[in-house]
Amino acid sequence: MLRLRFGLAALLGVAVLAGSARADLTSSLKKQSVNLQSASALAFGPESILFIGDSAAATIYAVATGDQATGDKKAAMNVEGIDKLVADMLGATPKDIAISAMKVNPATGNVYLAVRRAKGPGAAIFRVDRTGKVTELALKDIPAASVQLPNASEKQRAQSITCMAFSKDRLFVAGLSNEEFASTLRSLPFPFQQADKGSGIEIYHGSHGRFETASPIRTFTLFDVSGQASLLAAYTCTPLVRIPVESLKPGEKVKGATVAELGNGNTPLDMVVYQKDGKTYILMANTKRGVMKIQTEGIEGTEPITKRVSDKAGLKYETVTDLKNVEKLDRLNDTMAVVLMSGENGSQMLKSVALP
Amino acid sequence: MFPVFLKPAGGARAFRWALFLFAVLPALAAADTPALRWQPATKSQPCRVELNGLDSVLLAQLRDQPPKDWSNLLAVFVGDSRTPILGNYTVGKASLLFEPRFPFNPGLKYRALFTPASGPKVELEFTIPQPTVTAATVVEQVYPSADKLPENLLKFYLHFSASMSWGQAYSRVHLLDADGKEVERPFLELEQELWDPSGRRLTLFIHPGRIKRGLKPREELGPVLQEGKSYTLVVDSTWPDTDGNPLQKRFTKEFKVEVPDETQPDPKKWALRAPAAGERKPLTVRFPKPLDHALLQRMLWIVDKSEKRLDGQVRIGEQEKSWSFTPAQEWKPGEYRLVVDTALEDFAGNSVARPFEVDEFHAVQKEVKAKTMELPFSVR
Numbered sequence: 001m002l003r004l005r006f007g008l009a010a011l012l013g014v015a016v017l018a019g020s021a022r023a024d025l026t027s028s029l030k031k032q033s034v035n036l037q038s039a040s041a042l043a044f045g046p047e048s049i050l051f052i053g054d055s056a057a058a059t060i061y062a063v064a065t066g067d068q069a070t071g072d073k074k075a076a077m078n079v080e081g082i083d084k085l086v087a088d089m090l091g092a093t094p095k096d097i098a099i100s101a102m103k104v105n106p107a108t109g110n111v112y113l114a115v116r117r118a119k120g121p122g123a124a125i126f127r128v129d130r131t132g133k134v135t136e137l138a139l140k141d142i143p144a145a146s147v148q149l150p151n152a153s154e155k156q157r158a159q160s161i162t163c164m165a166f167s168k169d170r171l172f173v174a175g176l177s178n179e180e181f182a183s184t185l186r187s188l189p190f191p192f193q194q195a196d197k198g199s200g201i202e203i204y205h206g207s208h209g210r211f212e213t214a215s216p217i218r219t220f221t222l223f224d225v226s227g228q229a230s231l232l233a234a235y236t237c238t239p240l241v242r243i244p245v246e247s248l249k250p251g252e253k254v255k256g257a258t259v260a261e262l263g264n265g266n267t268p269l270d271m272v273v274y275q276k277d278g279k280t281y282i283l284m285a286n287t288k289r290g291v292m293k294i295q296t297e298g299i300e301g302t303e304p305i306t307k308r309v310s311d312k313a314g315l316k317y318e319t320v321t322d323l324k325n326v327e328k329l330d331r332l333n334d335t336m337a338v339v340l341m342s343g344e345n346g347s348q349m350l351k352s353v354a355l356p
Numbered sequence: 357m358f359p360v361f362l363k364p365a366g367g368a369r370a371f372r373w374a375l376f377l378f379a380v381l382p383a384l385a386a387a388d389t390p391a392l393r394w395q396p397a398t399k400s401q402p403c404r405v406e407l408n409g410l411d412s413v414l415l416a417q418l419r420d421q422p423p424k425d426w427s428n429l430l431a432v433f434v435g436d437s438r439t440p441i442l443g444n445y446t447v448g449k450a451s452l453l454f455e456p457r458f459p460f461n462p463g464l465k466y467r468a469l470f471t472p473a474s475g476p477k478v479e480l481e482f483t484i485p486q487p488t489v490t491a492a493t494v495v496e497q498v499y500p501s502a503d504k505l506p507e508n509l510l511k512f513y514l515h516f517s518a519s520m521s522w523g524q525a526y527s528r529v530h531l532l533d534a535d536g537k538e539v540e541r542p543f544l545e546l547e548q549e550l551w552d553p554s555g556r557r558l559t560l561f562i563h564p565g566r567i568k569r570g571l572k573p574r575e576e577l578g579p580v581l582q583e584g585k586s587y588t589l590v591v592d593s594t595w596p597d598t599d600g601n602p603l604q605k606r607f608t609k610e611f612k613v614e615v616p617d618e619t620q621p622d623p624k625k626w627a628l629r630a631p632a633a634g635e636r637k638p639l640t641v642r643f644p645k646p647l648d649h650a651l652l653q654r655m656l657w658i659v660d661k662s663e664k665r666l667d668g669q670v671r672i673g674e675q676e677k678s679w680s681f682t683p684a685q686e687w688k689p690g691e692y693r694l695v696v697d698t699a700l701e702d703f704a705g706n707s708v709a710r711p712f713e714v715d716e717f718h719a720v721q722k723e724v725k726a727k728t729m730e731l732p733f734s735v736r
Contacts, residue, residue, distance in 0.1 A: 040548045055548055088439040091432070091456045093464065098523055100547060118523045120555075120598045122458050124442070136442055156552040156650060178550035178559040179650045181510055181705045181712070215564055218546075267545060287545070 025049065026064060028191030029143035034061050036139065039114035039123035042103040043164035043171065045190060050105070050112060050137075051171055053161030056121055057148075060161070060173065062190065064143040065105070065112075071130030073109040076352045077338055079132050083348040086115050086126055089136065099348065102270075102328035102340050111330075111338055111350060112137070128350060147192040149175070159184070163219045166190070167229060167245065174217040174233070185217060185233075187248055221282070223273040225299055232259075232282065234268035240315070242299065259299060260315040270329040272337060274355050283320075283329065283337060283355065291323040291339075293356050320356050331355075392468045392480035394460075402459045403484055405432055405468045407452040419447040430454055432468045441466075462486045462600070486600070493518040493597040495607035498589065499649035500703050502675045503610065506617040507583045508567050510705035510712065512560045513650055514591065519555030519598045528595040529560060534586045542566075542580040555598060559650075567704075568713055581613045617704045620711050621647055623696045623729050630733045633689040638671070638680035639733070641694065646676040648701045655697035656681075661690055687735045694731040698724050 025047055034052075041053035048067040053060050079085070083094040090097055100123070101114035109130055116123040125137040149159050156179075163174040173186040220233040222245065229245040233256065241256035248254060267287040273296075274281055282294040294317040327348070328340035336352045343349055388409035397403040407430055410418075423429060427440035432454055434441065443456040460466060462484040470478040499513040514529070526549075531539040543560050550559035562581070566574045581587065591607040625644050631637040639658065649672055656679055658666045668683040698709035705712035709724045 038548075056551075056553060085439060088434050088437040089442050090458055091434055091441040091443075091464075091466070092458065092461055093434070096461060098547070116522075117458055118521050119461075119600070120519070124457065156554075156557055157654070158550065158552055160546065160548040160550055162546070162548065176546065176548075176550065178552060178557075179648070180699050180701060180707075181561065181564070182699070215568070 025191065026143065029062065029064050029145050031141050032144050033141060034063060034139040034144050034146070036061075036123040036125075037121040038100075038116050039125065040100050040116075041161045041164045041173075042101040042112055042114050042125075043166050044103055044105050044107075044112075045166040045171070048105055048107050050103075050125070051164055051166065052114065052125065053101075053164055053173065054123070055158065055160045055175075058159050059146050059148045060164070060171070060188070060192075061144055061146045062192065063137075063139065065127070065137060067105050067108045067110055067127070069108040069130070070110070070133070073130060073333060075130050076336070077111070077128070077130065077132065077332070077350060078352070079128060079134070079350040080343075081347050082113075082128070082134070082340070082350045085134055086113065086124075089126075089134070090115065090117070090124060092117070094347065099328070099340060102330055102338070102350075104330045104332055104338060106331075109333060111332075113340075113350075145192050147188060149173075149186070163217065165220065165222050165231075167222050172220070172222070172231065172248070174220055176216040182216065185248065219268050219271055221271040221273055223280070223282075223296075225296075232271065232273075234271065234284070240268075240294075260294065260317065269327065272329060272331040274331055274334070274337075276355060281355075285326045285329040285339070291320040291326050291329065292317045293320055322356075323353065390470055390472070390478050392470060392478055394466075394468070394480070394482045394484070396484075397459070402455060404456070405430075405454040405480075406448075407454075407468075407470055407478075408450065410450075410452060412450070415447050415450070415452070418452065422447075426454075428471065430468070430470050432456065432466055435465045435467065460484050489601055491593075491602050491604045493520070493601065494604045495591050498607075498609050500646060500676060501649075502646060503612065504614050505581070505611050506615065506704050507579060507581050507613050508616040508618070508704040508712065509581055509613075510562055510564070510567065510701075510703065511648075512562075512589065514558045514560065516556045516558075516597070520551070520558070521596045521598055521600070522549055522551065522555070524595060525549045525558055525560070528592045530590040530592070531580070532588045532590060536588075539580060539587070540577065557650075583613055583615055586610065586612050617645065617702060617706065618711060619645075619702075620706045621645070621700060621702050621708050623708060623731055626731065628694065628731060628733050630735055631687050633687050633735050636682060636686050638682040639692075639694070640673075640678060640680045642673075642678045645702060647679075648703065649676050651697075651700050652676065652679050655700040657695050658683075659693050659695055660688075661692070666692075689735055692733055692735060694733065696729045696731065698727060698729055 036054050037056035038054050039052050040055040043051040045051060048065045050063050050065050051060060083099060087094045087097050096118050097115050098118065099113050100116050103112050105112060111128040113126045114123060115126060126134055127137050128134050158178045160176045160178065161173060162176055165172050169190060171188045171190050173188060175184050177184065215235045217233045217235055220231050222229060222231055231243045231245055233241045233243060235241060239258045240260040242259050243254055243256040269285040269287060271282055271284045274283065280296045282296060284292045284294060286292055294315050296315065299315060325342045326339045327342060330338055332338040332352050335355055337355055338350060338352050340348055340350055390407060390409040392405065392407055394403060394405050426445040430452055431440040441456050443454050446453045463486040465481065465483050468480045494517050495514060496517050497515045526543060526545045531542045533539060542562060544563050566577060566580050589609040593603045593606040595603055627642040629640045631639055652672050653670060658681055660666060666683050668681050671680045673680065696708060699707050701707045708729065
């Protein structure tokens with residue numbers, strides 16, 4: 001009994017501590033209206049805080065969604081004609097809008113969509129709960145904070161935000177400049193600090209151990225390799241590269257190890273990491289090859305690809321033939337992913353699929 | 357004329373509403389007939405929907421206790437959709453106003469519906485007229501402007517005379533070979549599309565996986581551009597600008613492809629022509645090879661002896677082979693420096709700091725660690 005009481009007290013103590021940590025994060029956000037010019041990337045942090053990457057404004061917003069779980073978190077999802085639905089809500093037709101990003105709030109299992117207009121600036125965020133109900137995340141008078149990327153004031157220069165992920169107390173942001181061709185991965189502290197806008201980290205990768213390029217990252221995901229937090233990045237020029245997070249220090253030049261080469265014509269879109277039968281896999285949506293399931297077995301020991309490679313070099317992967325026309329992908333829970341895919345009639349649907 | 361009721365909101369609130377409506381019924385009876393109309397956009401406000409003919413007491417009630425879901429009372433839909441359009445509701449002096457989250461699309465059919473708790477519904481179908489098609493937007497310039505380009509060319513900049521719609525770039529720009537056959541997926545296709553903030557300049561990267569040596573895309577398909585061959589860059593006239601108007605005409609740029617350029621720009625080889633003191637003539641810098649048009653605008657500048665950056669006008673010369681700077685004030689005699697950001701690139705992405713790709717087996721290329729380089733000059 002005594003042990004149980006002690007245990008409960010300890011548990012309460014932990015809860016109080018966790019509560020105070022939350023209060024710190026929440027107190028950094030101030031009520032304001034967020035006016036999005038665009039929304040090209042989303043990421044969730046602790047406490048359902050949503051990060052929104054606005055490329056057109058070269059700004060990243062953090063907003064408190066106050067998201068609550070609705071419906072059964074294990075239930076399947078199927079929202080047909082999601083593009084028509086959000087277009088209707090925005091007073092437009094599906095061709096006048098685009099769903100530019102999709103992320104699951106891991107705390108609630110609700111799916112968030114970033115939608116932007118094709119004609120002129122403007123974007124909105126939508127929440128799809130587990131009953132399939134679609135509502136707008138009102139950005140008026142919402143607890144929020146923002147950080148503007150450096151050089152946003154340059155007249156013609158723009159920094160396109162392609163992918164974001166939160167880890168511990170930092171937001172990693174991959175972007176692409178509309179002028180210089182360089183890898184610009186930023187590591188931003190959160191709560192945001194005006195003094196630290198996240199110095200760019202130069203990331204290089206080799207090809208066959210010979211040619212080294214500072215190519216931009218298209219998408220990335222964070223995961224543990226033998227207890228070491230790693231960033232697995234897919235480059236615009238196709239290699240898949242592993243970089244230890246601890247090496248990502250502002251101002252440093254970091255060289256990643258190429259662990260797989262995806263081959264011709266692929267543009268990686270989204271990646272998720274999951275476990276199945278005691279093994280870790282990466283599921284990647286790709287413009288040309290559909291969805292790929294990549295084995296990570298031995299990734300820590302994977303020798304960087306250093307010589308001419310066959311089609312399936314480095315980590316082994318297979319194409320998930322059931323999944324076609326997948327445009328966005330995220331992990332819904334331990335056993336399911338959610339995909340945004342286009343159907344035969346060209347309309348888009350949001351659908352849960354079992355992790356393969 | 358008929359009384360206007362609101363749908364019950366539920367619970368105690370509904371009771372209050374019912375009581376209120378009962379109390380104000382006589383006043384409502386005096387109200388005009390509710391009527392819907394749409395107001396065209398003006399310079400200061402976008403197009404909106406107006407509900408008139410509501411009693412002033414009811415308007416005051418709506419102002420003081422706004423309903424949780426306005427769309428139960430007044431909703432606007434796209435065509436036959438049953439999903440209300442998002443927007444803001446404002447209670448005016450004599451009307452209820454709906455302003456959509458984003459402007460209504462000209463040419464699209466909309467339906468506004470006022471649903472009182474009792475009495476007939478009021479409905480209005482409307483279409484914002486399409487503005488007259490005026491195909492006035494043109495491709496003003498494409499950089500690089502030269503008609504001879506290296507095989508490893510990294511990007512094109514397309515400059516338009518007005519802001520363009522988003523989401524169609526990769527289907528409206530084509531690269532044709534000498535036989536008029538389209539080169540397969542030559543550009544890096546990014547969902548975000550690389551526009552400048554005004555929407556008037558698009559950056560198109562040639563797929564880097566087909567430029568960089570040793571990668572599968574290049575091994576399988578070969579480079580996008582091949583030395584000795586001719587190509588045409590085509591921009592479709594059907595590409596709409598943000599007003600929905602097509603381009604005035606199709607744009608083409610023909611060019612011939614030369615040897616790949618694997619050398620870094622070397623500021624030590626640039627020719628500076630210093631102006632004379634007491635005049636506002638430009639300082640001119642000539643490059644042995646052309647450099648990136650966009651980066652030249654901001655990666656070269658001039659400082660005086662006290663490190664103060666000079667204000668003035670930058671001009672990029674023909675075929676991006678020169679850069680000139682006309683100061684805002686007359687040149688004063690003294691020592692100056694041209695500062696070069698080492699991230700400045702040539703047409704193939706080779707920067708002053710490092711080549712596009714470093715061949716680690718043949719380290720003939722050099723890496724410059726410094727962020728800037730300086731070229732001194734005197735004004736006499």
